[in-house]
Amino acid sequence: MSVDPAGAVADAHRREWASVLAATVRVTRDLDLAEECVQEAYAQALVAWGDGVPARPGAWLTTAARRRALDLHRRAAVAERALPLLVVDEAAPEPLGAPPDDLLALLFTCCHPALTPEARVALTLRLLGGLSTPEIARGFLVTEPTMAARLTRAKKKIAAAGVPFRVPGVDEMPRRLGGVLSVVHLVLTTGHTAPTGATLVRDDLLDRAHDLARLLRSRFPDDPAVAGLLALVLLTDARRGTRTGPDGELVLLADQDRSRWDAAMIAEGRSLVLEALPARPVSRYAVLAAIAAVHADAREADDTDWVEIVGLYDVLAARWPSPVVALNRAVALGFADGPDAGLAALDALADEPRLAGYGYLAAARGELLRRAGRSDEARVALGEAAMLTANDVERDLLARRLEALT
Amino acid sequence: MGQYLILLYEDEASWAAVGEHEAGEILAAHGRFAAAHGDVLRGGGWLHPTATATTVRGPGGGGSQDRDGFAAGEDALVTDGPFVETKEALGGFYLVEVPDLDTALALAREVPAPFGGVEVRPLRDM
Numbered sequence: 001m002s003v004d005p006a007g008a009v010a011d012a013h014r015r016e017w018a019s020v021l022a023a024t025v026r027v028t029r030d031l032d033l034a035e036e037c038v039q040e041a042y043a044q045a046l047v048a049w050g051d052g053v054p055a056r057p058g059a060w061l062t063t064a065a066r067r068r069a070l071d072l073h074r075r076a077a078v079a080e081r082a083l084p085l086l087v088v089d090e091a092a093p094e095p096l097g098a099p100p101d102d103l104l105a106l107l108f109t110c111c112h113p114a115l116t117p118e119a120r121v122a123l124t125l126r127l128l129g130g131l132s133t134p135e136i137a138r139g140f141l142v143t144e145p146t147m148a149a150r151l152t153r154a155k156k157k158i159a160a161a162g163v164p165f166r167v168p169g170v171d172e173m174p175r176r177l178g179g180v181l182s183v184v185h186l187v188l189t190t191g192h193t194a195p196t197g198a199t200l201v202r203d204d205l206l207d208r209a210h211d212l213a214r215l216l217r218s219r220f221p222d223d224p225a226v227a228g229l230l231a232l233v234l235l236t237d238a239r240r241g242t243r244t245g246p247d248g249e250l251v252l253l254a255d256q257d258r259s260r261w262d263a264a265m266i267a268e269g270r271s272l273v274l275e276a277l278p279a280r281p282v283s284r285y286a287v288l289a290a291i292a293a294v295h296a297d298a299r300e301a302d303d304t305d306w307v308e309i310v311g312l313y314d315v316l317a318a319r320w321p322s323p324v325v326a327l328n329r330a331v332a333l334g335f336a337d338g339p340d341a342g343l344a345a346l347d348a349l350a351d352e353p354r355l356a357g358y359g360y361l362a363a364a365r366g367e368l369l370r371r372a373g374r375s376d377e378a379r380v381a382l383g384e385a386a387m388l389t390a391n392d393v394e395r396d397l398l399a400r401r402l403e404a405l406t
Numbered sequence: 407m408g409q410y411l412i413l414l415y416e417d418e419a420s421w422a423a424v425g426e427h428e429a430g431e432i433l434a435a436h437g438r439f440a441a442a443h444g445d446v447l448r449g450g451g452w453l454h455p456t457a458t459a460t461t462v463r464g465p466g467g468g469g470s471q472d473r474d475g476f477a478a479g480e481d482a483l484v485t486d487g488p489f490v491e492t493k494e495a496l497g498g499f500y501l502v503e504v505p506d507l508d509t510a511l512a513l514a515r516e517v518p519a520p521f522g523g524v525e526v527r528p529l530r531d532m
Contacts, residue, residue, distance in 0.1 A: 084408070084531065087506040114507055161528045162408045164506035172508070 005049035008057065009042055016058035017130035018211075022102035024065040025165060029085040031127065031155045033069065041065035087164040103128075104167045104219055107212070111180040112163045119154035120183050121190075126151055129187075129208040139190050139205055141390075177220065181229050181285065184212045188233055193391065200244050200393040209233050224279035228286030231272035235292035238265035250397040254301035266296045287315050306336035323352045324360075331364050339372040359388030363398060375405050407503055409448065409529040410510040414498040416522035418455050421497070435518035440500075443513060449501035456488040456495045463489075494522040501529075 020041065024034040041064035045057070054060040086109075110123040118140070125131045125139075137147035157163070168176040191205025213230040220226045242256040273293045276286035291312045298304040313329035326349055334342020346365050355361045366381030379402060386398040424432070440447060464482035488495060500517065504510050507528070514526050 087408075112507075114511070160530075161526075162410075162505075162507040162510070164508050166506075166508070168508070172512075 005046055005053070008049055008053040009045050012045065012057040012061060013042060013130060014207075016061055018106065018128040019058055019103050020061045020065055021127060021130075022106040023062045024069060025086065025106060026088055026100070026102055027066045028069045028073075029088050029165070031086070031158065033072065034065070035127070037065040037068040037072070040068050084159055084162070086159060087162050088166070101167055101219070103215065105165050107180060107215070108167055108176060109158060109163060109165050111176075111183045112158070113176070113179055114161060114163055115154050115157065117182075117186075119150055120179070121186050122147060122150055123154050124183050124212070125187065125205070125208060128212065129204075131204060131208070135204060139202055177216075177223065177225070180216065181225055184209055184216070184229060185232075185285065187212065188236060192236055193394075199248060200250055200391065201240060203240075206237055206240060210237060224276040225283035225285055227272045228276035228283040228289050231269045231276060231289035232285050232292060234265040234269035234272070235289055235296055238262040238269065238296065244393065248393060249400075250393045252397070253295060258299060258301075261296065266293075269293060270296065282315070282319070284316070284320050287312055304335070306332055310336045323349060323355045323358075326352075327355065327358075327361055327364060331368075334364075334368045334371070339368045342368045343372065357388060359385045359394070361385075362388060366398075366401070370401070370405060379405055407505055408510075409501060409503050410507075411527045411529060412500040412502060412510070412514050412517055413496055413525045413527065414500075414517065414519050414522070415492075415494040415525060416497050416519055417494050418497070420521035422455070432518055432520060439516055439518060442516075443502070446502045446504050446509075446513070447500060448503050450499060452498045453496065455497075456491075459486075459488040461485050461487060461489050497522075 017038070021034055021038045024038055025031060028034040028037065038061070041061045044064050045061060049057075107124065107128055110127055111120045115123070122136050122140070125136045126133070133148050133151065134144050136151075137144045140147070142150070187205055188209035191202040191207075191209055193200060210233055213226075213233040216223075216226045217230045238261050239253075239256060241262075242258075242260045243251055245251050269289065270293050273286065273289045276283060277290055279286070291309055294305050294308050294312070309332045310329060313325060313332055316325045317329055327346070330342050330345035330349065333345050343365070346361070346368065349355055349361065362381045363385035366378045366385055369375075369378035369381055382398050382402050382405070386395050386402070389395050389398070421429075436452075440450065462482050462484050500513075502510060502513055504513065507526070510526050510528075514524050517524050
């Protein structure tokens with residue numbers, strides 16, 4: 001039987017990286033050492049799997065990584081370590097004697113509130129997503145050395161400050177779960193529209209958001225915020241293939257080929273929204289997912305129930321007010337009640353300091369002005385928006401809109 | 407197990423303005439905190455206000471100890487006041503010994519600090 005070890009290893013990297021690493025951390029009690037051992041296990045697999053891919057690749061990799069870790073321990077290379085070992089619960093107080101959930105423990109360690117939000121996202125993508133430092137740096141507008149330093153600092157703090165490798169207890173869980181969800185949400189939004197670079201979508205980030213949301217759903221099947229977040233991931237991701245054209249150019253929601261939206265993802269997302277939305281207090285992710293579901297329900301862009309969308313933005317604005325929510329609400333209002341209503345709502349945001357330099361404000365204004373037949377003003381606004389975006393694909397779209405204005 | 411220093415940073419002006427009754431209540435809350443966690447508490451203290459502080463800095467830092475004992479010497483600059491002037495100043499501390507940061511943070515949330523907050527710092531193993 002001829003096998004392709006490289007393909008099988010790449011596949012296992014994608015599927016098993018996080019579980020293998022999490023199981024290895026329990027042995028090494030050191031994040032860097034665990035990463036090193038897991039990387040070596042994958043390198044070994046490239047050779048060893050030439051004779052046949054094991055039935056359970058994850059188990060094979062975990063065994064190899066743990067064996068490597070024990071070797072290193074024996075060589076006492078770790079005896080001179082500068083940092084204390086991770087605090088690992090030896091006998092986790094799990095109900096019914098269930099085995100400790102290493103994968104979830106790793107996620108909660110990466111998303112610990114004692115780390116900066118930037119570090120939480122970076123560590124999660126690195127340790128659970130298996131992304132390289134340059135890949136993560138590219139997603140977050142920082143240089144590679146800056147991102148490397150951020151990861152190193154975070155790992156040092158985890159060890160020195162004694163951030164435990166553990167799933168939080170029931171009393172702490174509500175607070176801690178919220179922090180994890182916001183990390184996954186940030187991975188989703190960053191992947192959906194990359195803040196910089198030549199492509200609109202970062203497939204690797206979207207895939208990771210998908211995996212993490214699924215992992216959380218499997219562990220917290222009754223949590224409405226988790227259901228809402230998975231719904232948001234699915235309803236956003238269902239449109240992935242239609243958001244750019246053949247040459248990578250941006251296709252706006254209104255112009256996307258809706259027949260190519262992923263029907264299975266939309267169906268699952270919609271049923272999760274129905275499950276999550278009635279819970280009180282309502283979850284922000286459930287409301288965001290509900291907005292995406294209203295878009296998904298419209299067979300043509302013109303069929304969109306904009307009144308419903310304005311209502312959902314009202315809920316967001318009341319509970320989680322932010323300039324970006326106000327901006328999106330104004331855009332929805334521009335469809336529900338006409339461009340003049342949208343422009344009036346945008347005018348209220350003109351002096352908002354947090355939107356200064358935010359390209360979407362100018363872009364939304366330009367679009368509403370165009371629809372109101374005020375071409376000259378629209379040209380100025382769209383030109384401003386083109387200057388403010390760092391994403392090439394977005395800039396191209398704005399340029400095309402400008403040309404069409406004459 | 408690790409040791410953590412819980413540093414209390416509070417607004418001194420607010421402290422100065424409280425009446426005897428309120429101050430008594432805050433102190434009683436500290437007493438209850440200490441009584442409830444005596445098993446992990448390794449030390450603690452309440453500082454006089456920063457107006458009583460004296461800062462020593464100079465070539466030897468806070469006093470170079472390479473000669474016999476304390477020898478900040480003539481080069482050290484001694485000034486009246488705290489090392490750094492801040493609105494919320496270090497006013498007290500607890501030293502605790504607990505398994506991990508989560509346990510230390512749970513304790514920190516219980517520390518009475520009505521006019522500011524607390525900082526949790528891990529101690530190095532010596």
